[in-house]
Amino acid sequence: MIKKPEAIVFFDLDGTLFNNQLDILPSTYQAIEKLKQNNIMPIISTGRTPLEVIDLMEDTKIDSIIGMNGQVVIYKGEVIFTNNIDxxxxxxxxxxxxxxxxxxxxxxxxxxxxxxxxxxxxxxxxxxxxxxxxxxxxxxxxxxxxxxxxxxxxxxxxxxxxxxxxxxxxxxxxxxxxxxxHGGSKGRGINELLKTKGFDDVPTYAFGDGLNDFEMFLTVDHPIAMGNAVDALKEKAEYVTDTNNNDGIAKALKKFGLI
Structure with missing residues (x-):
């Protein structure tokens, strides 16, 4: 029996979890650690492949990923979904x-x-x-x-x-x-994860900044756009936080009471 998290937070990388120098801010590292302490699961949701973010996942101790815009889902090291192109x-x-x-x-x-x-x-x-x-x-x-x-x-x-x-x-x-x-997206990957692991009733949050985050925002309960996000994504957000260079992740997690 899988222990359910209190909530799940999905993080895009470029322009979101990463600042403009492709680094993670100290406030973001601290926020991720506090999420775990509160039994809230952080999951990467990115256009990048799992291979590209091995070091990042080890560094942050985040062990699950919606990769390649939802074309692969890996939960705690287990591949639970792939969407192969013919x-x-x-x-x-x-x-x-x-x-x-x-x-x-x-x-x-x-x-x-x-x-x-x-x-x-x-x-x-x-x-x-x-x-x-x-x-x-x-x-x-x-x-x-x-x-x-x-x-x-x-x-x-x-x-x-x-x-x-x-x-x-x-x-x-x-x-x-x-x-x-066609039909593949971060949103589909998230749905595959929630369905496979029985997390359909777990509150979900997502942070993003770009057009490939659109379906993810339509899927989760609480979509949060970065201050540097494209306008079309901000229009779909429940909340627009500060930028990826100015502690936007930590500020929004505090606002929603997750840390």
């Missing part, structure tokens, strides 16, 4: 991207990351994340399940939406567009 769809997308648009791709699952080429656009994106460019393997999708793709570009994604209605395209940074199965 290989035939990936083949069509890759051929279209190379032949029509010359936009390279990245291939992600919860265990690995690969790129179709080590291009200038790949270097720009991974430098933005303060990461090394992953290994090159443009046939990895034929050998491994893929849960998310990236278009590595600063513009040019609009035609893809018409050509691939079975997929969702969300610009998540200035240098890439996240791609996953």
């Amino acid at each position: 290989k035939n769809v990936i083949t069509r997308l890759y051929e279209y991207s190379m032949n029509k648009n010359n936009i390279p791709l990245a291939f992600y699952n919860y265990k690995m990351m690969r790129v179709s080429e080590n291009s200038e656009s790949a270097q720009k994106f991974y430098n933005f994340l303060k990461q090394d460019v992953p290994p090159v393997d443009d046939e990895i999708y034929l050998k491994e399940p893929i849960q998310m793709l990236l278009l590595l570009c600063e513009e040019g994604e609009t035609p893809y939406r018409e050509h691939f209605p079975e997929l969702t395209f969300i610009r998540n940074t200035p240098y890439c567009v996240d791609i996953f199965n």
Whole structure:
């Protein structure tokens, strides 16, 4: 029998749990520790893969994640949900991207990351994340399940939406567009977690700042937008806190009486 938490708080990373220097503020570290002391479960909910945030999860002692915009859910080390993209769809997308648009791709699952080429656009994106460019393997999708793709570009994604209605395209940074199965989202990942673990009656909170947090805000009981969030997300929030650079996480958790 799983002990139910008093509440669950889902945290986006970039622009939310991270400040603009991709660091976690001291006030946020303290807030996460207080949540745990109060039997309130912090869970990461991000466009990033679990592989990218191993060090962060060890550092914060957060052991559960809604990863790749909800395409994988890992609860206390157990993979409880994946949403794989059909290989035939990936083949069509890759051929279209190379032949029509010359936009390279990245291939992600919860265990690995690969790129179709080590291009200038790949270097720009991974430098933005303060990461090394992953290994090159443009046939990895034929050998491994893929849960998310990236278009590595600063513009040019609009035609893809018409050509691939079975997929969702969300610009998540200035240098890439996240791609996953239509209907997949952080919100779906959260619902899979709550249903699988019997947490449907546990109060839920979420912090976010970007368009990929939209479905998450529609799913949880208490959506909280960062002060630096896009306006469209702020409109869906129950509360708008301070920015990711100015203790926004800690201030909102105190306001809601969670710490």
